[in-house]
Amino acid sequence: MTNMKSIAEILSEVRPESDFSSSSDFIADGLLDSFDVVTLVAALDKAHGISIGGVDIVPENFVNLNAIEVLLAKYGVRQ
Amino acid sequence: MVEQIVIVGTGRLPSACLEHCLAHSRKPVCIEPEHQAFSPFKAASRRSNVEYHLLTEKDALKHFFLELAVPTLVVSAYNGYLFPGSVLENPHLSIVNFHNSLLPRHRGRNAPTWAIFELDQETGITWHRITKKIDSGEVIAQQPILIGDQVTALELTLQTLDVGAGVFGRIIPMLIRGECSGTRLTLQEDGVLHRAKDVPNDGVLDLGWSVRKMSAFLRSMDYGKFKVFPDPHVFLEGTTYSIGGYQVTPDSRLIDNKLTIRDKSLIAHGEGLALEVMLR
Numbered sequence: 320m321t322n323m324k325s326i327a328e329i330l331s332e333v334r335p336e337s338d339f340s341s342s343s344d345f346i347a348d349g350l351l352d353s354f355d356v357v358t359l360v361a362a363l364d365k366a367h368g369i370s371i372g373g374v375d376i377v378p379e380n381f382v383n384l385n386a387i388e389v390l391l392a393k394y395g396v397r398q
Numbered sequence: 399m400v401e402q403i404v405i406v407g408t409g410r411l412p413s414a415c416l417e418h419c420l421a422h423s424r425k426p427v428c429i430e431p432e433h434q435a436f437s438p439f440k441a442a443s444r445r446s447n448v449e450y451h452l453l454t455e456k457d458a459l460k461h462f463f464l465e466l467a468v469p470t471l472v473v474s475a476y477n478g479y480l481f482p483g484s485v486l487e488n489p490h491l492s493i494v495n496f497h498n499s500l501l502p503r504h505r506g507r508n509a510p511t512w513a514i515f516e517l518d519q520e521t522g523i524t525w526h527r528i529t530k531k532i533d534s535g536e537v538i539a540q541q542p543i544l545i546g547d548q549v550t551a552l553e554l555t556l557q558t559l560d561v562g563a564g565v566f567g568r569i570i571p572m573l574i575r576g577e578c579s580g581t582r583l584t585l586q587e588d589g590v591l592h593r594a595k596d597v598p599n600d601g602v603l604d605l606g607w608s609v610r611k612m613s614a615f616l617r618s619m620d621y622g623k624f625k626v627f628p629d630p631h632v633f634l635e636g637t638t639y640s641i642g643g644y645q646v647t648p649d650s651r652l653i654d655n656k657l658t659i660r661d662k663s664l665i666a667h668g669e670g671l672a673l674e675v676m677l678r
Contacts, residue, residue, distance in 0.1 A: 349441025352409045354556055356436055357622040373623055378435050 326387050329362045339384075346378045356381055363387075369394040399576055400471040400492065402427065404463075407475035408434050411496060413442040414563030415475045418570050420446055429453055429462065431479040456482075466490055471573055474528065475566070476559065483530055493528040494573065496566070498558035500524060500540055502589035505533035507596070508626065510554035513545060515598040515618035517611065520544050521554065523562040525569060527580050532591060536580025539569050547671075548613075548646050550620035603632040603641060603675070608655055609668040616644045616675070632677070634659070639677040647672045 330339050337350045345351050351359070359381070360371050371394060380390040391397075403419055403426035405412045412428065416439070419426045428443040428450045443450035453459045456479070463472070463485040474481075474495040481493060499509035500522040513521035522542040527535035541561050545554065572578040598618050607615070619627050630641045648670060655668035664675040 346436060347441060349413065349438035349445065351436055352413075352438045353434065353436045353624075354409065354552070354559075357552065357624055358556070361622045371623075373625070376623060381436075 325366060326363075326384055326391075329359065329366060330384075333359045333362060342383070344382050346382055351381060363391065367391065367394070367396045369396060399469070400574055401468040402466075403471045403473065403574075404429060404466070405473045405475060406431060406459075406479060407473075407477040407496075408432060408437070408439060409476050409559070410438055411559045411562055412473070412475040412477075413438045415473050415566050415570075416442050416446060416448065418563075418567045420448075421567075422570055422574060424574065425449075426473070427451070429459070431459060431477060460485055463491065464488060469576070473566070473573075475562070480532075481528055486528065486530060492573075492576070494525055494538060494578075495528045495533075495535070496562045497524045497526060497533050498555065498562070500542060501526060501533055501537060504592060505589045506592035507594045508551070508592060510558060511551045511598060511618045511626075512592050514549065514551060514554060514614050517614050518545055521558070523558050523565060525562070525565060533589075536582050538573075538578050538580045539565050541565050547648075548617070550617045550622075551626070552621045552624065555621070597627050601628055601630050603630055605632065605634070605657060605664075609666045609671045609673050612666060612675075613644075613646045613671055613673050616641070616673075617646070632664070632675070634664075634677070641675055642678040643676040645674045 333355050334350060339345060339350060342348045342350055356376060360376060364370055375390060380386055403424050405415050405426045406429040408430055416426060416428060425448050428439060428448055430437065430439055430452050432454055433452065440450055453462060459479055460482055466488065467490055470491050472491050472493040474493060476496060499513060501524040504512045520542045522540055524540045525538045529535040543557055543561055569578060598615055603612060603615055616630065619630050632639050632641060649667055649672035653667040657666045662677045666673040
């Protein structure tokens, strides 16, 4: 659960006013705009020492915590 | 008194404007002028059960605004659509626009970039009326924002959006009542118009600059992974290097603009800053 907590913490830092825990679809619920996603990607890059590519900055990779976790796994970040 | 409100824009600012309208018992019509992969505006419109249209064709947008025939407040909030003259001549429309600088300074595109690059101490936001001349209409409200020593263009852009939303919340009652008078900018105040194709110093890091200016240049180009500008570059010993990253940190040592080159890095000290520039 270490990474899941880390993602949740980073999300809450990016958008402290949003309640991500009550949403199963961050995009459809409008919790993230493009600025948030770019800020989130920068924070994930820094936290895990990776560089998420532009081709991966698409809505389906940021729909919920599980989707972000799958994205991180693609870059070798695992639980 | 306006009879209806139309919000046109993308992202978090029009979403916030929508919330402010709803708080004043007004259900606006929401227009998004370009497709957005991440669209909180669309989500907020759906959640609030208000009319939403994705109108990406200029003709469709023009016809929409030309057909408005009752007193309408049009809120242009982070909106890339330029209203054509025929729309501006529709007597039923009162159009207010958000701009992310203290007009008349930094008219046009990427204003936070230019405020940082030109070492402005402060920038801000402006809500103003729209005229045929870009970012030159009467100013309705402004609020300054101090520019931090290490702030990037992306971070400053986000600050302007949040401040712009807050100021809109304060002026919306007056806008609804049609009582919002503006302050006309004088010709002497006519600021430079920055175009989308304009890049600070043509994207070149000048090694003759002070450390503070080099830092400002790099931060002014920094929109994270948004490719607003091509990667900055630097000419060094007859070779052009692309700049892959940089880091600015405070440096309390008293060093007078010292520049060293180590492996694939430029390291500069001075003016209370340490700057490391990674070359590719």
